[in-house]
Amino acid sequence: MADNGDEPVDPRPKMEESCKPNCVKQLLQYQACVERLEKDDTGAKHCTGQSFDYLACMDKCVALKLFAKLRPYSVAMDEEEEPGEKRYLKRRIRPGLIELVPDDSAIIVHYEVEASVLRPDGNTVVVEKKPSEKRIKVKGLTATSDITALASEIVSKCKVLTQSKTPQVEQLLHQLLQRRELGSGSRFDGGDKDMQELQKRRIAEEKYTDAQRRLIRSETERARMEDLDLYLEWLYEGMDEKIKASSMVCQLARRTENMEGLLAHTTLIGALARVLREDGRKSLDLCRNIISLFFAFSNFSQFHHVILEHQVGNMTMNIIDLEIQRTEARLQAEGPAALAVLPTPGTVPSEKEIRTMQLNRKQEKLLYISFYLLLNLAEDVNIEKKMKKRNIVVYLSKMLTRRSIELLILVTTFLKKLSIYQENKDVMAQEAVVDKLAVFVPCQTETLLICVLRLLLNLSFDAKLRDDVVRNGLIPKLVGLLRAPRLQNLVLGLLYHLSIEDKHKSVFTPTEAVSIVFDLLVENPDTLSTPELIALAVNLTANEKNAEAMCEGDGFEVIISRGIHMRDPLIFKLVRNFSQHEDIKPRFVPYLRDLVRLLRAPETSSDLMVEVMGTLGNLTNAASALEGLVQEFDLLRFLSNHIHPGVIEDDILLEVVIFTGTTCTEASAPGLVSSGLVQKICGLLLERREDDDMVLQVCYTFSRFMLYEATRSALMRNVQVVCYLVELLRERNKAVTKMADKVLDMIMAADPHAAPKIKRMKFESYNHAWLELVDEESMEEEEDDDEEEEERQLSPSSSSYAGRRHAFKRALVSSDGAAHHHPSLIRSSDEDEATTSDFSPVSATENFLSPWKDLNCPDDFLTSMQLQNVYWNDDIYSRDYSLMDDVIDYQDTHGYLM
Structure with a gap:
């Protein structure tokens, strides 16, 4: 390139008259080149290597004509293209059927190459459609191969295939592997029978795929917006014309730039909706084409009103219901084979089976597009509710037995959307x-x-x-x-x-x-990045065997060291679960100092404090090991400062109560009293009486206090606490009742002077309902004493049952209204489980009456008995007076009279 001053020289000729002869000369040269190429393609490299820059100075029309004529030779052939294939200005590949080679380990991809060139007016025109196929050899396919990865590799390397074809290629690879396993013997036997069977199978598979090729070829006919009126006329003719018209309109709807034009043609949209309503049952192809059109509209929320105005959603539900009924009828007649969409490997499908497979493939495409349309419309919750009333969940559930991967993906996605509502979830459970x-x-x-x-x-x-x-x-x-x-x-x-x-x-x-x-x-x-992981670990380790499995080897040391080092509350939830299992507790002893130091650290968060204190509170086996740490780290003052209801968080308050009970030993008991912890926890019981968890843990701590003299004395001096413990015996929470009863038994064992009073209070608490009933009826029955006395005088040998019943009840209560009881048989929660289940009223009656069997006087009988040995059980005796009935029955049996 020559320099001409500082400005670069444009090598292309200017649009001047002097350039035209040169252009004409070059045109003549290229014309000769074209003629030479048409005779002999070996000159392609010589001609295509020349520049087309001279076209810039030509007339546009002449240049375009020449460019269109020479373009097939302007680009060298690609190594992967077949010999003789031309490269046009614009080439589009339309993929078609993908199938297996019947007698080889290969896949054939059928496709059509559509070539187009520029018109002089700048528009493109299709000048050639060439069907072709690509053969892909499958190598290295074995039973251990990763078929998903292999399918992805095949799709990525084949330019004709797109990623959407990966599931189909994967399915073909599975069929190829099954065919290898089934046909491995016949390949080497060389028998004529096996060869004939293979030939029949190949012919049957070719018949099956021919229909698919024809269907794909019929859809390649180009539709034009200018012909909408023509398509409208076809909708009023025969079934074939209606299918063709709907197919053309559906083809136009696939391009978003045609949407507004189609919607503007309201007559055509209305006619399509009418045809779907009237003739949709007659043809799957017609039904699928029309629904595909409205499905294209449903992808845009602003077009949903068009679908609703023409009641397409309602018609789609009717079509789905019809197809399901047809499928169920075929299933009853033909069995599971009625749902087949592909030939069974190793078998030769019959003509009927081929037709069934074609029908199923069409039906699954129709169902897929129908459910997809409804899924798009379900963006509106009100429409979704209407679908629910039409049993959309039932229809979707029935689709889960289908074999189409695309349909299954769509159905599960739709069900997931519906499953967020309780009523839909219940239907799924029923299905x-x-x-x-x-x-x-x-x-x-x-x-x-x-x-x-x-x-x-x-x-x-x-x-x-x-x-x-x-x-x-x-x-x-x-x-x-x-x-x-x-x-x-x-x-x-x-x-x-x-x-x-x-x-x-x-x-x-x-x-x-x-x-x-x-x-x-x-x-x-980072446990926060994977909350599901740590949550699953916490749940699993609540089970003792799972926790032991995680602690095997150095698992325990890894977890607790990480929790202490990272100060992670979530990891400490895991550690706290470990501390609940007896076999793992001894492994905590070397880490007690680190745990206490972490508890007392000022930077410890409240969440971490709850978990650390909860862990220490579970280590009841390490109470003696904690004695030195309690003094070293001044834990009693620390715990006392954290018992402030309303100021301290409830979770921390609860763990303080538990940990206080764990730290209670003979050595620490005086310190617990002097620090005020005993009195504070007693007050906590009275303030939080509605909180069952708090009450239960306070009772547990009281049971620990009762083990040592200093704390036991401080606790028993608080009479109000004892009264409230008696009241807890009426609680519905069995755990609270059992723990309160245990503490009261410990108090009675420690203080014999208080035992009778506590027993009386326990008796009244257990039988308060019965005692109230007795008091009420006693007032009423005193008025009838005279009548009953006359009745007893008239019939002294066989006194009435009611009279004896009344006399017995009168004897149950002493003059001051307090019931008598025997200390050794007073009911306690510990004895409930062991005693009441095996308690026999008759045997009990015989036991306490045995000392007085020889007494003949009824008055002496009642006086001697004094109700000392009566086992008061509110569940058995309080309301129906079963004990009195047993006493009276015993008297009748042994000849005692009252």
Whole structure:
């Protein structure tokens, strides 16, 4: 290039008259080149290497014509293209059928190359359509191959295929592997019978695929917006014309730039809706084409009103219901083969089976597009409610038995959206959705597996459906998916829900769940980034065997060291679970100092303090080891400062009460009294009497106080506490009642002088309802004493049952209104479980009457008995007076009279 001053020289000729002869000369040269190329393609490299820059100075029309004529030779052939294939100005590849080669380990991809050139007016025009196919050799396919990865590799390397074809290629690879396994023997036997069978199979498969090729070829006819009126006329003609018209309009609807033009043609839209309503039952192709058009509209929320105005949603529900009825009828007649969409490997399909498979493929495409349309319309909650009334959940549940991967993905996605509502979830439970989903865990298609896991995660919020998941044996399968990175969070969330209930925790023990969770905890130092992981670990370690499995080797040391070093409250929840199991408690002794130091550290957060103090509170076996640390770290003053109801958080307050009981020993008992902890905890019982958890733990701490003289004396001086402990015997919470009764028994054992009073209070507490009833009836029955006395005088040998019953009740209460009782037989909660279950009223009656069997005087009988040996049980005797009936029956049997 020559320099001409500082400005670069443009090598292209200017648009001047002097350039035209040169242009004409160059045109003549290229014309000769074209003629030479048409005769002999070997001159392509010579001609295509020349520049086309001279076209800039030509007339535009002439230049475009020449460019269109020479373009096939302007680009060198690609190495992967077939010989003789031309490269036009614009080339579009339309993929078609993908199938297996019948007698080889290869896949054939059918496609059509559509070539177009520029018109002189600048528009493109299709000048050639060439069907072609690409053969992909499958190598290295074995039973241990990763078919999903292999399918992705094939799709990525083949330019004709797109990522959406990966599931189809994966399915073909599975069929190829099955065909190899089934046909491995016949390949080497060389028998004529096997060769004939293989030939028949290939012919049958070719027949099956021919229809698919024709369908794809028919859809390649180009539709134009200018012909909408023509398509409208076809909708009023025969069925074939209606199908063709709907296909053309559907083809136009695939391009978003045509949407406004189609919607503007209201007559055409209305005619299509009418045809769908009237003739939709007659043809699957017609129905699918029209619904596909409205599906294209449903992708845009602003067009939903058009669909609703023409009642397309209602018609779609009717079509789905019809197709389901047809399928169920075929299933009853033909069995599971009625749902086949692909030939069974190793078999030769008949003509009827080929037609059934074609019908199923069409039906699944129709169902897919119909459900997708409804899913888009379900953006409006009101429309979704209408779908629910039309049994959309039932229809979707029935689709889970289908074999189309795309349809299954759509159905599970739709069900997941619906499952957030209680009524829809209940219908899914009735339709046994979990049982149907269990088939897909695991499955080869990752997208489908993710959708299934998401749906199961939503359903697992329901306790009954969690039981269904466990019943179907999904826990071991889900544990096996924990190592898959893309599935890990979903699986962790689902396993966490399943581990909430204690009855399911033991199901995890035989699996690798504990070891995998431990490995993941070690790999992920930030527990906040994976909350499902630490939550699952906490739930699992609540089970003793799971906790022991996690602590095997150096597992315990790794977890507790990390918790102390990282000051992580979530890790300490795990440590606190360890401290609940007796076999693991001894391993905490070397870490007591570190735990107490962490508890007293000023930077310790409230959440961490709760977990650390809860851990220390569980270590009852280490009470003696804590004695030195209590003094060294001044723990009693620390605990006393944290008992301030209304100021200190309730969680911390509860753990302080528990830890105080754990630290109570012979050496620390005086310090507990002098620090005021005993009095503060007594006051806490009276202030928090409505909090069952607090009351239960305070009673536990009282039981620890009763073990040592200093704290026992301080506690027993508080008479109000003893009275309230008696009142707790009426609580509905059995744990509180049992603990309160235990503390009262310890008080009676420690103070014999207070024992009678406490026994009387316990008796009145247990039998308060019966005593109130006796007092009320006694007042009424005193008025009838004279009449009953006359009745006894008239019939001294067989006194009335009512009279004797009344006399017995009168004897139950002393002159001051207090009932008598025997100290050794006073009811206690500890004796309830062991005594009341085996207690026999008749045997008990015989026992306490035996000393007075020889007495003949009824008055002496009642006076001697004094109700000393009566075992008062509110459940048995308080309301129906069963004891009195037994006494009277005994008297009648042995001849005693009252």
